[in-house]
Amino acid sequence: MTEKAVIDAQVLFYFHYDYKKVPLMLQELKKKVIDGKITVIIPTIAISELVWKMRKTDKIDAVKRAIERWEKSENVIIDDFDIEIIKLMLKNIESHELHDEIIAMTCKKYNTCIIYSTDKNYEEIFKLKLRSWR
Amino acid sequence: MTEKLTQKVSSNGRIVIPKEWRDKLAINDTNLVEMELNEDKVILIRKKIHPLEIEDNLFEGVSPFTDEELEEVKRSLFPIKD
Numbered sequence: 001m002t003e004k005a006v007i008d009a010q011v012l013f014y015f016h017y018d019y020k021k022v023p024l025m026l027q028e029l030k031k032k033v034i035d036g037k038i039t040v041i042i043p044t045i046a047i048s049e050l051v052w053k054m055r056k057t058d059k060i061d062a063v064k065r066a067i068e069r070w071e072k073s074e075n076v077i078i079d080d081f082d083i084e085i086i087k088l089m090l091k092n093i094e095s096h097e098l099h100d101e102i103i104a105m106t107c108k109k110y111n112t113c114i115i116y117s118t119d120k121n122y123e124e125i126f127k128l129k130l131r132s133w134r
Numbered sequence: 135m136t137e138k139l140t141q142k143v144s145s146n147g148r149i150v151i152p153k154e155w156r157d158k159l160a161i162n163d164t165n166l167v168e169m170e171l172n173e174d175k176v177i178l179i180r181k182k183i184h185p186l187e188i189e190d191n192l193f194e195g196v197s198p199f200t201d202e203e204l205e206e207v208k209r210s211l212f213p214i215k216d
Contacts, residue, residue: 009207010199016192034184035164049207053199062192069185076186098212119204 002075003038005029005114005131006107009049012042016066023133029116039075040116043106045099047078079106096125104128151179 007029014026022030032038047067054063070076081102088105096104100119104126107115115122116131123130141149151161159181161167166182 010204013193013196013198015186017198018191018194019189030186034186045211048211049204052207052210053203054193054196057196059193059196066192069188073185097208099208 002036003032003114004041004110004112005038005116006041006043006103006110006112007046008103008115008117008119009046009053010118011040011116012046012050012066013053016062025131025133026116029131033073033075036075039077041077041079041106041110041112042070043079043103044081045102077110079109084109097121100125 011026011029014022015030019027029038029040033040047063050066051060051063054060067078070078085102085105088108089101092101100121103115103117104122107113107126107128113128114131115128118132118134120130120132122128137155139152143149151167156162161181168180168182170178170180172178
């Protein structure tokens with residue numbers, strides 16, 4: 001079965017950045033996606049973070065092109081924040097930072113515990129397997 | 135430059151892409167090819183490119199997210215009153 005992983009906004013950025021400056025772990029991830037060895041799930045909330053960053057640098061057209069490529073890509077799923085994620089959130093007794101909780105519940109929605117990010121909260125609070133390049 | 139060759143087609147329609155051409159296009163057994171039939175005469179075979187393979191550095195000139203930006207964008211999504 002193909003491995004599945006959720007990725008955060010930083011990974012989205014590195015997917016379209018100067019290859020030589022991309023951390024080795026993310027170079028390998030990209031190659032695995034291209035070769036069909038992993039499916040990555042992009043939460044729409046992560047895309048919104050990228051939009052926020054690129055708007056500051058007047059690079060919105062680049063984001064539009066990136067989104068078009070993700071939509072056409074095999075082994076890439078863009079996940080809409082939806083009621084299924086809310087229902088998974090209802091099972092959590094404690095309140096968490098909403099951003100992190102939505103992304104963590106996206107992992108649950110796709111039955112994976114792997115997340116590519118540098119945020120240790122995913123590991124410490126949500127008990128996910130963090131693949132951090134730092 | 136156009137290179138041409140003639141090949142025998144097997145009984146079930148298989149043909150072989152010559153190794154030299156596969157090497158030139160970096161085609162291996164993990165890749166897919168797209169086939170196109172033009173005007174009921176010409177078959178065009180093209181290496182299928184995954185959109186993530188396009189190395190045009192879309193975000194050139196922008197620095198990766200800093201820790202401060204990651205915090206700021208989270209607060210922007212779900213503002214917290216201090």
